[in-house]
Every structure is written in C-alpha cells, then in structure tokens.
Amino acid sequence: EVVLTQSPGTLSLSPGERATLSCRASQSVSSRYLAWYQQKPGQAPRLLIYGASSRATGIPDRFSGSGSGTDFTLTISRLQPEDFEVYYCQHYGSAHTFGGGTKVEIK
Amino acid sequence: EVQLVESGGGLVQPGGSLRLSCAASSFTFSNYEMNWVRQAPGKGLEWVSYISSSGTTIYYADSVKGRFTISRDNAKDSLYLQLNSLRAEDTAVYYCARETWSGFQHWGQGTLVTVSS
Numbered sequence: 001e002v003v004l005t006q007s008p009g010t011l012s013l014s015p016g017e018r019a020t021l022s023c024r025a026s027q028s029v030s031s032r033y034l035a036w037y038q039q040k041p042g043q044a045p046r047l048l049i050y051g052a053s054s055r056a057t058g059i060p061d062r063f064s065g066s067g068s069g070t071d072f073t074l075t076i077s078r079l080q081p082e083d084f085e086v087y088y089c090q091h092y093g094s095a096h097t098f099g100g101g102t103k104v105e106i107k
Numbered sequence: 108e109v110q111l112v113e114s115g116g117g118l119v120q121p122g123g124s125l126r127l128s129c130a131a132s133s134f135t136f137s138n139y140e141m142n143w144v145r146q147a148p149g150k151g152l153e154w155v156s157y158i159s160s161s162g163t164t165i166y167y168a169d170s171v172k173g174r175f176t177i178s179r180d181n182a183k184d185s186l187y188l189q190l191n192s193l194r195a196e197d198t199a200v201y202y203c204a205r206e207t208w209s210g211f212q213h214w215g216q217g218t219l220v221t222v223s224s
Contacts, residue, residue, distance in 0.1 A: 032208075035210035035211070037152075037211075039152075044204075044214035044216060044217060045152065045202075045214060047211060050209040050210035051209065056209070056212065088152050090154075092206060096142065096154040098152040098153065098154055100151050101152070
C-alpha cells in the first residue's frame, strides 16, 4: 500500500510569496497518476494538477507540479488571496490514496 | 455540464446501515470509473472505494473492507455505497467522484453521514 506524506502540515506565507508543497510516497509511484487538489471549506476538492505536472482545465499558470519516483512538489509561484486553502496530493490509477494535506495560511 | 449528486446521508446509530446514492448526469456514466471519498469533520480526504466502468473491478480501503459495498447501475446512471456495521469513526462527508486518466476532475457536493447514539 502506497502512503503519501505531505509536508509541511501548515505553511505560513504572505500574498505574493512563493509556496512549495511536498508530497513523498512510501514507494516509487508512476508520475502519470499523481494529482494535486485544492479544497476550500465546505466545498468538494478541485483538481489542480494531474500526471504530476499537467494543469487541469482552467487552472492558472501560477500553479505548477513536478517530481517523479517518490518525491513530488506543488509550487504556487505568487500567492493570491484565494490560494490560502488546503492542498492534497493523491495517487490514483492502480492504487488510490491521498496525502494528509498541507494548509497554506496567511502569515 | 457534468453533475454528480449524492443523497442518502443522515444520522444512524452505531452498528446500523445506510445506503448512499450518487446520481450522474450530462455524461455517459457507463464509460467512467467511479469512486467514493470521505472526509471526517476537520480531517483530510480518505479514499473509500473504487468501481470500474463495467462494475467488474472493485477496490476498498482497508478501513471499510467487509463492511461497505460499492455498486453501480449503468442503466440508471447511478453509483451506490452500502454502509453496514457503522462506527463512530465512519462519520464523514461522503463524496462520489469521477475518475479518468487525468485524475478526479468531477466531484459531487457530498452527503453527511453521522454515526451516533
């Protein structure tokens, strides 16, 4: 069973700063099936990135994903006020699991 | 526009049962793999179960294996989750989500299941 560990648990940053979120897998996974989601309170998650680095439809280009094997990263280049939310990584396809989440909060 | 609408949540006593439904519209339901994902109050996302487009392949999280049953009726464009032997720790919002090679692009609004005496 693949376990995804996200770090940090909370990231305190100011608008305009760069956010770097980490997702580490307990074993090597296919980057083809690695996704990132954003979730706002009371709402369903929104797909941001799939295939480790491809942006979903309508996602601004300040969001980018990278990585392979066991280490993956979501980067938000310049934080906007609406980006201060919770983010999850996910492995799907043959195995389905979510990371524990990273909360990006205003410093 | 793709729509997924969950229903069937509510308050149930420990040990009780509940059946959740997810009604799909505006896409060819029978072509897509589907999942249930839950989120306990104040907690993260937990994948619960997967079913292939034909219904022949099914997976469960260890936490629900033997207690929950996923199924689908492609003629009715509907996904189901039968929850048996419910425990307090099953209290959560349950989402259905459509899976493709590009992830879980579409989600329902969720239905709340509360297990309490």
